Amino acid sequence: MSASNETIERLTRRGYEYGFVTDIEQEYAPAGLNEDIVRFISAKKEEPEWMLEWRLEAYRGWLEMSHPNWQKVRVPPIDFQAISYYAAPKKRPGSLDEVDPKLLETYEKLGIPMHEREALAGVERPAGERPDVAVDAVFDSVSVGTTYQGKLMEQGIIFCSMSEAVRDHPELVKKYLGTVVPRKDNFFAALNSAVFSDGSFVYIPKGVKCPMELSTYFRINAGHTGQFERTLIIAEEGASVSYLEGCTAPMRDENQLHAAVVELVALDDAEIKYSTVQNWYPGDENGVGGILNFVTKRGLCAGKRSKISWTQVETGSAITWKYPSCVLKGDDSVGEFYSVAVTRNRQQADTGTKMIHMGKNTKSTIVAKGISAGEADQTYRGLVRVNPTASGARNYSQCDSMLIGDKCGAHTFPYIDIQHPSAQVEHEATTSKISDEQMFYCTQRGIGAEEAVSLIVNGFCKDVFRTLPMEFAVEAQKLLEVTLEDSVG
Amino acid sequence: MALLEIRNLHAAVEGEEILRGIDLTLDTGEVHAIMGPNGSGKSTLAKVIAGDAGYEVTQGEVLVDGVDILELEPEERARAGVFMGFQYPVEIPGVSNTYFLKAAANAIRKHRGEPEVDAMQFLKHVRERMELVQMDESLLKRPVNEGFSGGEKKRNEIFHMAVLEPRLAILDETDSGLDIDALRTVAHGVNSLRSDERGFLLITHYQRLLNYIVPDKVHVMVQGRIVKSGDKQLAVELEESGYALFEEGAAA
Ligand SMILES: Nc1ncnc2c1ncn2[C@@H]1O[C@H](COP(=O)(O)OP(=O)(O)O)[C@@H](O)[C@H]1O
Ligand SMILES: [Mg+2]
Numbered sequence: 001m002s003a004s005n006e007t008i009e010r011l012t013r014r015g016y017e018y019g020f021v022t023d024i025e026q027e028y029a030p031a032g033l034n035e036d037i038v039r040f041i042s043a044k045k046e047e048p049e050w051m052l053e054w055r056l057e058a059y060r061g062w063l064e065m066s067h068p069n070w071q072k073v074r075v076p077p078i079d080f081q082a083i084s085y086y087a088a089p090k091k092r093p094g095s096l097d098e099v100d101p102k103l104l105e106t107y108e109k110l111g112i113p114m115h116e117r118e119a120l121a122g123v124e125r126p127a128g129e130r131p132d133v134a135v136d137a138v139f140d141s142v143s144v145g146t147t148y149q150g151k152l153m154e155q156g157i158i159f160c161s162m163s164e165a166v167r168d169h170p171e172l173v174k175k176y177l178g179t180v181v182p183r184k185d186n187f188f189a190a191l192n193s194a195v196f197s198d199g200s201f202v203y204i205p206k207g208v209k210c211p212m213e214l215s216t217y218f219r220i221n222a223g224h225t226g227q228f229e230r231t232l233i234i235a236e237e238g239a240s241v242s243y244l245e246g247c248t249a250p251m252r253d254e255n256q257l258h259a260a261v262v263e264l265v266a267l268d269d270a271e272i273k274y275s276t277v278q279n280w281y282p283g284d285e286n287g288v289g290g291i292l293n294f295v296t297k298r299g300l301c302a303g304k305r306s307k308i309s310w311t312q313v314e315t316g317s318a319i320t321w322k323y324p325s326c327v328l329k330g331d332d333s334v335g336e337f338y339s340v341a342v343t344r345n346r347q348q349a350d351t352g353t354k355m356i357h358m359g360k361n362t363k364s365t366i367v368a369k370g371i372s373a374g375e376a377d378q379t380y381r382g383l384v385r386v387n388p389t390a391s392g393a394r395n396y397s398q399c400d401s402m403l404i405g406d407k408c409g410a411h412t413f414p415y416i417d418i419q420h421p422s423a424q425v426e427h428e429a430t431t432s433k434i435s436d437e438q439m440f441y442c443t444q445r446g447i448g449a450e451e452a453v454s455l456i457v458n459g460f461c462k463d464v465f466r467t468l469p470m471e472f473a474v475e476a477q478k479l480l481e482v483t484l485e486d487s488v489g
Numbered sequence: 490m491a492l493l494e495i496r497n498l499h500a501a502v503e504g505e506e507i508l509r510g511i512d513l514t515l516d517t518g519e520v521h522a523i524m525g526p527n528g529s530g531k532s533t534l535a536k537v538i539a540g541d542a543g544y545e546v547t548q549g550e551v552l553v554d555g556v557d558i559l560e561l562e563p564e565e566r567a568r569a570g571v572f573m574g575f576q577y578p579v580e581i582p583g584v585s586n587t588y589f590l591k592a593a594a595n596a597i598r599k600h601r602g603e604p605e606v607d608a609m610q611f612l613k614h615v616r617e618r619m620e621l622v623q624m625d626e627s628l629l630k631r632p633v634n635e636g637f638s639g640g641e642k643k644r645n646e647i648f649h650m651a652v653l654e655p656r657l658a659i660l661d662e663t664d665s666g667l668d669i670d671a672l673r674t675v676a677h678g679v680n681s682l683r684s685d686e687r688g689f690l691l692i693t694h695y696q697r698l699l700n701y702i703v704p705d706k707v708h709v710m711v712q713g714r715i716v717k718s719g720d721k722q723l724a725v726e727l728e729e730s731g732y733a734l735f736e737e738g739a740a741a
Contacts (some may be wrong), residue, residue, distance in 0.1 A: 436543060441579035444539050445593035446567035446600070447650065455592060459583025460634065 012019060018279065019086040029086035031224065035059060038194050041086050045163045048170065058183040058193030065187045071350040072379040073319050075253060078292065083257060085195040087225040134159055136200045136216040138229060148212065151213055158203040162230050165201035171455065172203055176234055178294035180263035180300045180327070188259040188294040188321075192228045199229035204270075211471055215244040226257035233263070235270035237303065242273040244472055251281050253289040255318060257389035260295045268303030268330065273311070275468050276324075277476055280316035285374070287346030290318025297324035301333035301359075309336040310353065311467045318347060323381065328362035328390075334363040338464040342480065343376035343408070352413075353384035357390035357423070366397040369461050373404035383415040386423040393420060399429045402460050404453075434458075454480060490555045492517045492688040493538075493657055498549035500537045506547070507533045509713035515706075520679075520689040522699055524724065525710035526732045529545060531692045532576055534710070535661045538690075539573040541586060543683030567593075568600035574646035574663045576692075579632040586645070588615040589633045590652050591628075597653065614645030618654045622678045639666045647678040654682070659690040664698040696728040711735045 029040050029336060042052040067078070101226055134142035134148035136159065152159050158169060165173050183193040185353050200216045218229060218263025218417035264272050274297075293316075310324035320343075326335025337353035355364035364384065372378045378401070388395045412429050432458050442452035458465070458477055465473050493515040500508040507530045515521050521612065525531055537544050538551055540563035550557050559568050581589060595605045606614075619626065620646050634642050643663050650658050660679070664672055679689065679702050691702060699707070699721060707723040708715045709732070716735045 142682060181640075222566075435579075437579045438581060440539075440541050440543075440563060441575065441581070442589075443563040444567055444575075445589070445653065446564055446574055446596040447592050448564050449562070451592060451596065455584055455589070456581060459581055462583035 002250060002330075004058065004345070005154040006243045011448070018281070025318070027485040028084045028225065031084045032081045033059075033083070034431040037085055041195055041197070044086060044088070045166070047163075047166055050170075050174070051166050051442070052096060054178070054183070055194050055196075058190050059195075061184040062187065062190035062194055065190055069292055071321055071381070072413075073321065073348040073350050073377070074317060075292070078257060080191075082224070084225045084394055085228065086197065092234050101398055105452070119333070134212055134214050136161060136214075138198045138200075138218045149487045152210075152212075155208050155211070156205040157208060158201065160201050161198045162196070162201050162232065163198055165232070169201070169203070172234065173201070173232070174189065174233060176265055177230075178263075180265060181296050181297050182263050184442045185296060188349050189261050189296040189482045192230060192259050192261045192296070196228045196230035197395040199231035200233075200243075200245075201231070202233040202241060204235045204241045205276070206237075207238040209239070210241040213242050213244060213472075215246065217246045219257055223256075223275060225360075226259065228258075229260045229264040231260070232265075233274070234265045235267065235272050235306075236271060237268045239267075240271040240273075242275070242469055244275040244469065246277045246279070246475075251284075251289065253284075255283075255290060256281075256293050258291050258293050258295070258317075260297075262295070262297040262324075264299035264308055264332075266299065266303060266306035266308055266333075269305045270303060270339060271307045271309075272299060273309045273469075274281070274324070275472060276297070276310075276312040276314070277472060278312065278314045278316055278320070279479060281318075282316050282345065282347050283318040285345045287318070288357075290317065290347070293317035293320045293322065294320040295320075297322060298327065298354075300333070301323070301330050301335060301362075304330040304359075305332045305334075306330050307336075309338070309467065311338040311464065312338070312340070313468070313479065314341040314349065314351065315479055316475045317349075320347075320349040320351050322351050323353055326364060327356045327358065328364065328393075329358045330362075332361045332363075333359055334362070336467075337364075337366045337368070337382075340371070340461045340465045340476070340480075341369070341378060342371045342373075343378045344373035344404075346374070347376045348378070349376075350381055352380045354383040355385070355395060357384075357386045357393040357395070359390060361392040361394075362390055363393070364395045366395070366399070367463050368397075368399045369464055370399070370401045370410055371404065371460070372401065372408035372410050375407045377409045377411075379411040379413065381413045381415075382424055383417065385417040386420050388419045391419050391422050391452060396421075397425075398463075399426045399427075400460070401431045402457065403431065403433050406439065491515060491552070492519075492554060493690070494550075494552040494555075495538075496550045496552075498534075498537065498551060499547045500533060500544050501547050502533070502544050502588050507544075508537065510716075511549070511710075511713075511715055513708065513715065515688050515690060517656075517688050518683075518685040519705040520559045520683065520691060520702060520723065521693045521708060522693060522704040523708050523710055523715075524693055524696070524727060526736065527694070529710045530713040531710055533713075535573055535576075535659045535690070537564075537690055538659060539571060545672065549685055557716055563594065565600075567655075569595050572650050572653060572655030572658045574643075574650060574658065574660040576661040576663075576665075578634045578637075578642040578646055580635045580637075582635050584633050585630050586633050587612075587629045590615065590649065593649075594651060615652055618648060621651050621681060622648045622675050624648050640668070640671045641674065643667055644671065647675050651678055651682060656686065657688050657690070658682075659692070661692045662694060663691075664693050672698065673701060696724045699724045709735055 038055050049170050098115050181189050184190050204210055266272050280291035301308055308326050328335050343349045368380050370378045381400045384395045399412050414427050491514045495511050495513040498508055498511040582616040624644050704721050
């Protein structure tokens with residue numbers, strides 16, 4: 001093995017930054033899953049009867065389904081009866097400034113920018129000091145606080161936890177929940193529909209451009225639990241919003257299940273930009289522990305000229321199984337998917353997107369960058385379907401893989417299903433390595449080996465990073481640096 | 490003390506000996522040219538000095554400012570002031586030329602205990618250096634060497650050198666493949682950086698570069714050895730007689 005390969009190998013094995021546990025009193029649902037547990041969760045959230053019925057229906061559906069096995073990952077057997085489906089801090093804040101200081105400290109350790117933390121604690125900064133970001137913080141199964149709600153409400157924007165939405169905006173939840181990802185869409189979506197905990201709810205009224213970034217930080221803290229958040233974002237005619245989620249979890253030697261559902265609805269001329277920086281605990285270098293991340297994310301471009309963009313930076317989780325998709329129903333609607341996925345050690349990822357063209361002149365763009373190091377395995381799986389109704393549909397897909405070391409793998413499965421003769425579909429794929437020549441060129445200029453790797457990888461991801469909101473692009477870049485740089489000694 | 494002192498340097502690649510006992514002393518303020526036929530080991534010498542891990546030093550020493558650098562990593566050598574202009578510059582997709590240079594400049598400064606460069610000042614410095622090599626401004630924002638023409642790549646190497654201001658610059662065939670105008674520009678870049686604080690090792694296949702950059706010494710390298718050294722007149726003689734004469738000598 002050449003010297004630079006050795007450096008790269010050393011650099012791509014490192015510790016996890018966010019592996020700490022917050023010592024806080026929590027209450028749990030007893031382990032296991034049955035109708036009583038579904039009732040327990042619904043009761044904890046003080047839900048109306050219709051919501052409970054909806055969950056039970058999903059649960060009954062789930063019982064008849066089985067775990068998918070088409071993905072190219074080795075999934076350890078999951079004992080669904082050993083998981084606790086609800087965990088929440090015992091002390092529930094009545095208002096933002098009653099939030100337990102230990103929780104605030106947790107978010108501080110996670111590096112959520114200062115002004116947001118202040119805002120979580122109820123301190124609002126004078127406007128214009130720096131761009132505001134409204135934050136919803138979800139700790140295990142519950143939201144511990146949402147910032148800037150008042151300010152957003154002035155424009156009719158609703159940004160709250162899903163539990164609050166069920167309580168305060170039942171008509172909206174009833175109208176849209178499960179319309180994009182039906183309850184029985186797949187095994188994990190059905191499970192989520194039965195036991196979902198908090199996630200964010202966003203409603204942007206007609207013609208309103210959301211004046212700030214909205215974001216949710218998901219934190220799994222408790223052991224032997226899973227997180228099953230549910231997020232729903234609705235942008236009415238001419239509305240627009242940019243939303244970001246970040247995720248971390250403690251280091252544990254058990255696998256923990258995360259099965260989320262995200263639904264987006266964009267009406268005529270509406271635009272939703274959804275960015276994810278996923279850094280769940282990936283397990284150790286021997287593949288012990290880590291989050292099993294089975295997520296269903298789908299956006300419906302319901303209206304004419306609507307647009308939905310997914311950007312994801314996926315560096316964590318032992319297993320990632322997710323395909324943020326766009327259903328392009330409205331004529332002239334646009335779907336985009338930009339992805340950077342990093343797998344190292346024994347991490348596995350099977351991820352990609354689906355672009356379903358239904359409306360006329362619909363357009364989609366897919367840019368997926370996969371980086372694999374150590375003994376990790378990564379698969380891009382994408383579907384581009386052009387329905388018989390979708391005249392003039394266009395798609396451009398680009399899938400690039402970068403392999404670091406020679407024990408990792410990268411695979412690309414682009415499925416293309418064209419049912420209209422006027423469709424234009426382009427697919428490009430490349431596989432590359434960090435070459436010894438590139439390493440030598442960088443180090444010869446004085447750049448250290450660690451910095452060189454992250455410089456080259458960042459360059460490789462450039463096309464995706466530039467689609468992230470500015471502040472988060474920096475965050476993502478740093479995350480990638482940390483992911484690839486910290487040496488174990 | 491010499492800026493660069495090479496003593497009995499032997500180096501091998503994949504078990505085959507390429508450098509077979511090189512001795513060379515270069516003082517600050519000097520420009521030395523190394524000439525020789527293809528495959529004689531010129532690039533190998535440059536890369537061994539710069540620390541390319543693909544080559545194994547089997548014997549000898551390389552001192553820069555009196556310090557043996559052979560145990561140092563390439564980045565440590567670079568920070569100590571060693572710069573190598575690549576015969577075949579490497580592409581770094583997605584990383585802008587300016588960003589790359591800033592990372593390099595900061596790494597060097599950090600090593601010296603200096604604060605990071607001020608973004609505005611650095612840009613000003615970069616612009617000045619760009620003019621020196623008459624490089625098109627658009628190449629600053631473009632990814633390092635990606636899609637650059639052969640000539641642009643060579644100019645970019647000189648530009649990097651001009652920005653980083655090394656103590657010892659080894660330029661590996663920076664002249665080859667350049668038209669006469671580009672060659673003049675490159676020469677102008679090197680000449681304006683000549684100073685008492687700096688030394689140059691010019692590796693070239695052709696004598697014509699030496700019409701524009703007048704060397705203090707010329708060494709002829711054949712089959713991994715320096716077979717003859719002299720003043721600039723030697724380059725002219727070589728141009729007339731070719732290397733054949735020396736090749737025989739080296740083989741004997
Ligand atoms: N990385 C390498 N692997 C194998 N052989 C090499 C390598 N680098 C150089 N060589 C061999 O070493 C000899 C000298 O090459 P080089 O130093 O590039 O010569 P020059 O620059 O004078 O043309 C040649 O025979 C070349 O094939
Ligand atoms: Mg050469």
